[in-house]
Amino acid sequence: MTMPDRRFTDRSAPARAAILAAARSRFAADGYDKATIRAIAADAGIDASMVIRYYGSKAELFEASSAIDLALRETVPTHEGPERLAEEYGHAFMARWESGTNEVEQLLIRTALTHQDAVGQIQRIFDEQIKPPILAVLGDDPDAELRAALVMTQTFGLAICRYLLGLDPIASADPATLERAIRDSIRTHLTRSMRDDADEPLPEPVTEP
Amino acid sequence: MTMPDRRFTDRSAPARAAILAAARSRFAADGYDKATIRAIAADAGIDASMVIRYYGSKAELFEASSAIDLALRETVPTHEGPERLAEEYGHAFMARWESGTNEVEQLLIRTALTHQDAVGQIQRIFDEQIKPPILAVLGDDPDAELRAALVMTQTFGLAICRYLLGLDPIASADPATLERAIRDSIRTHLTRSMRDDADEPLPEPVTEP
DNA sequence: GCGATTTGACAACAAGCGTTGGCCAACGAA
DNA sequence: TTCGTTGGCCAACGCTTGTTGTCAAATCGC
Numbered sequence: 001m002t003m004p005d006r007r008f009t010d011r012s013a014p015a016r017a018a019i020l021a022a023a024r025s026r027f028a029a030d031g032y033d034k035a036t037i038r039a040i041a042a043d044a045g046i047d048a049s050m051v052i053r054y055y056g057s058k059a060e061l062f063e064a065s066s067a068i069d070l071a072l073r074e075t076v077p078t079h080e081g082p083e084r085l086a087e088e089y090g091h092a093f094m095a096r097w098e099s100g101t102n103e104v105e106q107l108l109i110r111t112a113l114t115h116q117d118a119v120g121q122i123q124r125i126f127d128e129q130i131k132p133p134i135l136a137v138l139g140d141d142p143d144a145e146l147r148a149a150l151v152m153t154q155t156f157g158l159a160i161c162r163y164l165l166g167l168d169p170i171a172s173a174d175p176a177t178l179e180r181a182i183r184d185s186i187r188t189h190l191t192r193s194m195r196d197d198a199d200e201p202l203p204e205p206v207t208e209p
Numbered sequence: 210m211t212m213p214d215r216r217f218t219d220r221s222a223p224a225r226a227a228i229l230a231a232a233r234s235r236f237a238a239d240g241y242d243k244a245t246i247r248a249i250a251a252d253a254g255i256d257a258s259m260v261i262r263y264y265g266s267k268a269e270l271f272e273a274s275s276a277i278d279l280a281l282r283e284t285v286p287t288h289e290g291p292e293r294l295a296e297e298y299g300h301a302f303m304a305r306w307e308s309g310t311n312e313v314e315q316l317l318i319r320t321a322l323t324h325q326d327a328v329g330q331i332q333r334i335f336d337e338q339i340k341p342p343i344l345a346v347l348g349d350d351p352d353a354e355l356r357a358a359l360v361m362t363q364t365f366g367l368a369i370c371r372y373l374l375g376l377d378p379i380a381s382a383d384p385a386t387l388e389r390a391i392r393d394s395i396r397t398h399l400t401r402s403m404r405d406d407a408d409e410p411l412p413e414p415v416t417e418p
Numbered sequence: 419g420c421g422a423t424t425t426g427a428c429a430a431c432a433a434g435c436g437t438t439g440g441c442c443a444a445c446g447a448a
Numbered sequence: 449t450t451c452g453t454t455g456g457c458c459a460a461c462g463c464t465t466g467t468t469g470t471c472a473a474a475t476c477g478c
Binding site: 030031033034109110112113114119122123126145146149150152153154155156157158160161162164165166167168169170173177180181184185188189192194 | 239240242243318319321322323328331332335354355358359361362363364365366367369370371373374375376377378379382386389390391393394397398401403
C-alpha cells in the first residue's frame with residue numbers, strides 16, 4: 001500500500017533516492033499542486049517519466065514522501081507528570097522545527113489544507129505517535145485525549161504561523177522565548193481544570209434518549 | 210486595486226453577487242487551485258467567461274472574495290485587563306467559527322499555505338484588526354506584540370484542526386469546553402511571565418558589535 | 419564474449435486550466 | 449420604432465499538467 005509492488009535493481013537506488021528527496025523538498029516548499037513532477041524530476045536531475053516509472057503516479061510519490069516516524073515515545077519522560085511533559089514536549093518541538101529537518105511535517109500540513117489524503121495521514125500520526133505518550137503521562141484523566149488534541153492545536157498553530165507562513169512577529173521571535181511560551185501553553189492544556197469553573201452550574205449528565 | 214476599474218450597470222448586479230458568493234464558498238471549501246473558474250461559474254449559474262469579464266482574472270476574483278472586516282475593535286472590552294480580554298476573545302472566536310459564517314477566514318487560511326498573496330493579507334489583518342485591541346488592553350507591556358501573536362497561533366491552530374481539517378477529537382469536541390480551553394490558553398499567553406523563569410540566569414544585554 | 423534486461427531521454431498524448439473573441443438577445447434612451 | 453450598449457453563451461486558443469510509449473545506451477547474468 002505504501003510502496004509500489006514493482007521491484008527495481010540496486011543500480012537505480014540513487015536515482016530513486018534523489019527523486020524522493022527532491023519530492024520531499026518540493027512538496028514541503030510548494031505544496032502538492034505547485035510541486036509538479038517535472039520540477040521534482042529536474043531537481044533530481046532525471047526525466048519526469050522516470051518518476052512515474054519508479055513511483056507509479058504522483059499520488060503514490062506523495063504517499064512515499066510522507067512516511068514519518070516522530071520517535072517521540074522514548075524522548076518523553078515516563079511518569080514524571082504533565083509539568084515535565086510540557087517542558088520536554090515544548091523543547092522537542094522547537095528543536096525539531098528549528099533544526100529545519102522536518103520536511104515531512106511541513107509537506108503534510110501544507111498539503112492537508114487542500115488534499116484530504118494528507119488529513120488522514122495527520123490523523124493517524126496523531127493517534128499513533130503523538131497521543132499515546134501523552135495519554136501515558138496523563139494516566140486516568142478522563143479528558144486526556146482532548147488535552148492531547150489541544151496540545152496539538154497549539155503546536156500546529158505555532159508551526160504554521162512561524163515556519164510555514166512566516167507571520168511577524170512570530171517568525172522573527174527568539175526561539176528560546178517561543179519555547180517557554182508554548183511550554184506554558186502546553187502546560188495549561190495538560191493541567192488546567194477541565195470542568196467549567198465559570199458562573200454556570202454543571203450540566204447534569206443526560207443519557208441519550 | 211481591490212475592485213476592477215470597469216463599471217457595470219445595476220442589471221448585472223445579481224449575477225456579480227452570485228459569482229462572488231460562489232467564489233467565496235468554493236475558495237473556502239476547495240482552496241485556490243481546485244476552485245476552478247468553471248466550477249464557480251457553474252455554482253453561480255453563469256458562464257465562466259462572465260467571471261473574467263466582471264472580475265478581470267482569477268487572482269482579482271480571489272482578491273475581491275477575501276475582503277473582510279473582523280470588527281473586533283468594539284466587541285473587545287476597553288480596559289478591563291487581560292483576563293477579561295481572554296474571556297471575550299475566546300467567546301468571540303468560538304461564536305464566529307461555530308456560526309459557520311466565516312468563509313473569508315477559511316478561504317484565507319486554506320489558500321495561505323500555497324499562495325503567498327494570502328499570507329500578506331493575513332499579516333495585514335493581524336496588524337490592523339487583531340493586534341491593536343490586544344495592544345490597547347496590554348498597555349505598556351513590552352512583549353505585547355509577541356503576546357498578541359501567540360494568541361494568534363493558538364486560535365489559528367484550533368481553527369485549522371477543528372474547522373478546516375476536522376481532526377478528532379478536536380472536531381467532535383463540545384464547543385463550550387473548547388471555548389474554556391482556548392480562553393485559558395489565551396490567558397496564559399497574555400499574562401504569563403515573559404522573562405525566563407528557568408534555571409539559567411538572565412543573559413546580559415549585548416550591544417551589537 | 420553475448421543476450422536479456424534495466425535505465426534513461428525524448429516526444430507525444432489527452433485532459434484540464436485561465437482566458438479571449440465573436441455572436442445573438444435583451445435592454446435603455448431617443 | 450430604432451440604434452447603441454450591455455448581458456450572456458458558445459467555441460476556441462495557448463498553456464501546463466500527469467502520464468504513456470518508443471527507442472538507444474548502459475548494465476548484468478551467463
